[in-house]
Amino acid sequence: MERVPILKIGGILLVSIQVDLHDQSVLALQEDLAEKISATGAHGVVIDISAVDIVDSFIGRMFATIASLSRLFDADTVVVGMRPAVAITLVELGLTLDGVRTALDLERGMEILRGLGVGTGATFDARDA
Amino acid sequence: MTADAEPVHRLAGLLRANGDTLVRRWVDTAVEELRGRSTGQELERDFREFYTALTPVVEETARGGAADLGELKSLLEEYSRTRVKQGFTPSETAVSVFSLKRVVFELTESDDDPKLFREVLAFSSLLDGLGLFTFEIYARAREEIINEQSEQLLELTTPVxxxxxxxxxxxxxxxxxxxxxxxxxxxxxxxxxxxxxxxxxxxxxxxxxxxxxxxxxxxxxxxxxxxxxxxxxxxxxxxxxxxxxxxxxxxxxxxxxxxxxxxxxxxxxxxxxxxxxxxxxxxx
Amino acid sequence: MTTAGSAGPEELRIAADEDVVRVRQAVRNCAQRVRLSLVDQTKVVTAASELARNTLIHGGGGLARVEEVVDGRRRGVRASFHDEGPGIPDLTLALADGWSSGSGLGLGLSGSRRLVDVFELDTEPGGGTTVTVVKWTR
Missing domain, CATH: 3.30.750.24 (STAS domain)
Structure with missing residues (x-):
């Protein structure tokens, strides 16, 4: 089973999904993220799905679960880069991902987290002020 | 597939023997029906090709077998599509096929062999089928043109x-x-x-x-x-x-x-x- | 409607998680071969993913069959999922949005039905379930 790598950039955890996920990998990713958020004290999670060509209800539910999970650790989650065909399909499927923030691309996702007061660390805050 | 082995198939034999004359008369009849909208030269090439493909089909049908209409249909398809583009009506296209019937009737009408009569009847219904097929192609070709145009229109009318x-x-x-x-x-x-x-x-x-x-x-x-x-x-x-x-x-x-x-x-x-x-x- | 195309039907066993991924890929390949639009490809692959997971979770595993179909000038993808599981006792309920017997969101059957052009469900309590879906080119 492939595990999806989780990168830490300042106070933000970045998950970039590059493979066709099995259900087990999805569950593993949820567990890994929960552990990583609590271990690092990260305040934001960005899930980049620009390389993902299908999101079914199982994967869609993962986004919602990760968002609720991270909220328990006072972290915000942004899903970025959803392709048009995937978005249209999710709507038709009946999945609207309520409570999950979205952004067009990685850059804007990061911006949203910063706008929410989630820094990429102390250095960033100091420079920005 | 030769007609000689089975001399009972008279029509197939006649079609083979009178090929040149029949094609020429067929072309003349069609030109007349189309009132000069096509020249004989244009039609002759298409008709000759069609005729060549038709003869073995008639032989096979007379022998009671199921003839393969594939080649005839693809010739007709090409012919009909060109006609659509040139602006001919579907009737005008179908008439080119039906006028072969007339030419063949003229050749056989003085003969009162009932066997030949039955063969001509079968031949006639074969051509009827093929004539109707040109209608189908015509409709299909028009539909394609309409679809293409509506797609182009869609592109034009919906700018982002x-x-x-x-x-x-x-x-x-x-x-x-x-x-x-x-x-x-x-x-x-x-x-x-x-x-x-x-x-x-x-x-x-x-x-x-x-x-x-x-x-x-x-x-x-x-x-x-x-x-x-x-x-x-x-x-x-x-x-x-x-x-x-x-x-x-x-x-x-x-x-x-x-x-x-x-x-x-x-x-x-x-x-x-x-x-x-x-x-x-x-x-x- | 007839089956056609150079590639014949493809049969895949659904017995584990990775089989769901393999079904998705088979349906994707077939959808590309018949030239479904990108959106329609995504829809039919997503539906197949839902149905394959149902076969695995509710049917205890089974068989998927993916093939090209032709109807006049349209081409399409047909995918069917068969299991020998307990069947679905109440169809109306199973096809309603939000109803779920397992751990899902209850969008599997009702949601995938909205993603395809043809949706046929054949089930009997105790006698297994077969779901067949078709997506046509527009």
């Missing part, structure tokens, strides 16, 4: 324009059907990515009517855009359309709507953090 950095607009005009709405919406979502825009204005000022399906597509698009991280504003809802939407019981929910494209643009610019200020001293 960038009206500000990060703001797209889709002015919809005319009657929206479900298929067209779907195409426009897909185009809009693609354009969000291509231009890196996270706001879009769907302006329906020019839309005459919406039905439930169209309204649903609009709603779905707004939701899909949101999933992608973009916000859509619907502007220019005319009173009648507003009534329809309410009457149909369609929930626009928390979707932002604005009376005019200008209002929607102002809303979008504010969200982009742009202030539009009239310069002092200039009135207008």
């Amino acid at each position: 324009v960038k009206i500000w950095e990060g703001v797209l607009a889709v002015p919809l005009v005319g009657t929206l059907d479900s298929a067209r709405t779907q195409v426009v919406m897909e185009k809009l979502l693609e354009a969000l990515i291509e231009t890196g825009s996270d706001q879009a204005i769907i302006d329906i000022t020019g839309v005459l009517a919406v039905d439930t399906q169209v309204a649903q597509h609009l709603l779905k698009t707004v939701v899909a855009a949101r999933l992608m991280g973009a916000e859509c504003v619907v502007s220019g809802i005319r009173p009648q359309i507003a009534q329809t939407i309410v009457a149909l019981g369609i929930e626009f929910g928390d979707i932002v709507t604005k009376a005019s494209l200008a209002d929607a643009l102002r809303h979008a610019l504010r969200r982009e953090g742009v202030d539009v200020v009239r310069q002092a001293g200039r009135t207008g």
Whole structure:
């Protein structure tokens, strides 16, 4: 089973999904993220799905679960880069991902987290002020 | 497949023996029917090819076998398609096939062999089938042309324009059907990515009517855009359309709507953090 | 409607998680061969993913069959999912949005039905379930 790598950039955890996920990998990713958020004290999670060509209800539910999970650790989650065909399909499927923030691309996702007061660390805050 | 082995198949034998004469007469008859819209030279090549493919089919049919009409049909298909492009009516195209019947009748009418009569009858119904086939091809070719044109029209009538950095607009005009709405919406979502825009204005000022399906597509698009991280504003809802939407019981929910494209643009610019200020001293 | 195309039907066993991924890929390949639009490809692959997971979770595993179909000038993808599981006792309920017997969101059957052009469900309590879906080119 492939595990999806989780990168830490300042106070933000970045998950970039590059493979066709099995259900087990999805569950593993949820567990890994929960552990990583609590271990690092990260305040934001960005899930980049620009390389993902299908999101079914199982994967869609993962986004919602990760968002609720991270909220328990006072972290915000942004899903970025959803392709048009995937978005249209999710709507038709009946999945609207309520409570999950979205952004067009990685850059804007990061911006949203910063706008929410989630820094990429102390250095960033100091420079920005 | 030779007719000699089975001399009972008289028609096939006659077709083979009188090939040249028959084709020439067939061409003459067709030219006459078409009143000079085609020249004999144009027709002769096509007819000769068709005739060559026809003879073995007639032999096979006379022998009671199931003849393969594949080659005949593909010849006819090519012929009919060219005719469509040249502006011939379907009857004119079919007549070229039917006139071969007349030529063959003329050749056999003085003969009273009942066996030959039956063969000619079978031959006649074979040609009837092929003549009708040209109708089918004609209809199909026309349908293709219409589809092509409506696709081109769709492209022309639904521009997605960038009206500000990060703001797209889709002015919809005319009657929206479900298929067209779907195409426009897909185009809009693609354009969000291509231009890196996270706001879009769907302006329906020019839309005459919406039905439930169209309204649903609009709603779905707004939701899909949101999933992608973009916000859509619907502007220019005319009173009648507003009534329809309410009457149909369609929930626009928390979707932002604005009376005019200008209002929607102002809303979008504010969200982009742009202030539009009239310069002092200039009135207008 | 007839089956056609250079590639014959493809049969895949659904017994584990990775089989769901393999079904998705088979349906995607077939959808590309018949030239479904990108959106339609995504829809039919997503539906197949939902149905394959149902076969695995509710049917205890089974068989998927993916093939090209032709109807006049339209081409399409047909995918069918068969299991020998307990069947679905109440169809109306199973096809309603939000109803779920397992751990899902309850969008599997009702949601995938909205993603395809043809949706046929054949089930009997105790006698297994077969779901067949078709997506046509527009």
